Amino acid sequence: MLRIPVAEPSLSKKELQNVTEAVKSTWISSKGKFITEFEKKFSSYCNTTHGISTSNGTTALHLALKTLGIKEGDEVIVPNLTFAATINVVIHCNAQPVLTDIHSDYWGIDPEDIKEKINEKTKAIIPVHLYGHPCDMDPIMEIAKKHNLYVIEDAAEAHGAEYKGKKVGGIGDIGCFSFFGNKVITTGEGGMCVTNNQEYAKKMDILKNHGMKPDKQYWHEIIGYNYRMTNLQAAIGVAQLEKIDEFIEKKRNNAQLYASLLKDSKNIITPMEMPWAKSVFWMYSILIQKQFGMNTTELHERLLDQGIDTRPLFYPVNIMPLYKTIGCDGSFPVSEKISREGISLPSSVTLKSKDIYHICKTIKELEKQ
């Protein structure tokens, strides 16, 4: 039976052409024309002045925190519902992640809850634009300004999403993106930090390259990392970036079709788009209420029997024993409920309308039984 995947990248001739060109040029490591081109074009797409490519989205986040001087004894405010990398990078800085609940409508960090978590140790906030929907950035930036905190946007799932007409990633001090295979655009593995601050950009360039002084080879004045992207990855990125607006439109159209087909089902809640937001619906994720008749694990299995792949949402950080042991504890009713009831439906840009009709029809048939 034909299987509908949850996410697959859309690759075409241009990616192959660019990679071939990079191979033929022999510039396959982390220098080459595609790297500078990708950094320039992606940062300008985000309306920022600097783009610093990295080996993946996690190293982009770590690089941002290190550049802003996050260290032992500091606290960083993070949402309780996110991919673990957001939390792990704080721990890699020997700082303490401080969990915060999310907003029930758009699933991003709740500004009201942030206020409660601030003390003299707090140094930064990491809003995560979860599943492609932007966080409510105005109140977050206001809180940050008032308490002198950095804002690092985790935009790994939200390339091209907009908050009040502004692209995410360019609103806080540094914005971090991932180009993993299932993200809005991909380079296989890859990441990027964007910023309008030249000083941060310079420091990130040095830190990601072993901490080596740019004008004095093999001279180090700072302990760095190798977080570089290769020219091969950037070659794919340049080709993907040409299609980003087309991809986003396709994802938004998919979302609209899903919503119209599922709206008459009382036990399913489809994702919202706030009046101030343009979501890119990275993964189209719905909530399954109790009265539906089965939980999300069962629904996943029954859909898989029909050749339809789905994915659970992230687990709330606070329920994982690992994170409990390092002080990530507490009660977060909104993120716990959304994680329990949520399931991501197939969301690739390669998805056909007839696939979406088939998926929605199958879900509704399961609901009736």
Ligand SMILES: *Cc1c(COP(=O)(O)O)cnc(C)c1O
């Ligand atoms: C994918 C993702 C990351 C990590 O990106 P990688 O490229 O896989 O390292 C970080 N944060 C969020 C929210 C993500 O979805």
